[in-house]
Amino acid sequence: MSAPRASRARWLPLAAFGVILALLAAGVWLSRNPDRDALPSPLIGKPAPAFRLPVLGAPDQLVTQDDLRGAPYLLNVWGSWCPGCREEHAVVNAFAGTGRVRVVGFNWKDEPDDATRWLAQFGNPYDLVLADYDGKAAIDWGIYGAPETFLVDGDGTILWKHVGPMTEATIREQLMPHVERLEAL
Structure with missing residues (x-):
């Protein structure tokens, strides 16, 4: 046995x-698996969360979600401390240069001087840069890392979200179909 x-x-x-x-x-x-970054967001199809954030470099100038209504915008979450943000920055610059949708920066948990220096060094593709110094507004957006990017329509509804660095393929294959539908309205 x-x-x-x-x-x-x-x-x-x-x-x-x-x-x-x-x-x-x-x-x-x-x-x-290429779908691993396709995290579903419970915010898709819902109004953008309420916020009241200062503009980078102008702490007395506050912007709310209502101030951004009227035209679609791409909200790009970034930080000077973020390697993935540096990786995608040329792509964001190129997209902003098309002028098809205004690009709004969402500077997350960053020091103002570091963020300003970073934009001076790598270029500023943003029509406006909101500063979420303490990260509280990011919680309502469901942001848990940078970079993340949202497409919001003119009524303030979130249409699309991307987690991680955007690439030319991301712009072409995922973002542009949404932008073209907005342009057709």
């Missing part, structure tokens, strides 16, 4: 190794 138990005991480490290997393979496969 002890021989079969000993035989089974020899296979136990191999079986455990096989399970670990399968889990690692599944993790690698999931990390290559």
Whole structure:
């Protein structure tokens, strides 16, 4: 009776190794899945959250969500401390240069001097930069990292959200169909 138990005991480490290997393979496969960043947002189709934020460099000038109504805008969440923001910045600059939709910056948890210096160094694609120094407004938007980007229509309804750095492909394949529908209205 002890021989079969000993035989089974020899296979136990191999079986455990096989399970670990399968889990690692599944993790690698999931990390290559292009839909992993397509996180659903409960805000899509709903009004943009209320906020009252200062303009970067003009702390006495406060802007609310109602001030942005009337024309669609792309709200781009960024920070000077954010490597992904630097990665996507040229893409945001290029999109802003098309003039198809105004681009509003949402500077998140940043020091004003750092943010201003960063824009001077890399270019300022934003029509307006809102400053959420303490990160409280970001909570209502469901922001949990930077960069994140939202498309909001002229009535203040959130149409689209992207988590992570935007690429030319993101603009072309995901954002532009929404922009073209807005332009057709």
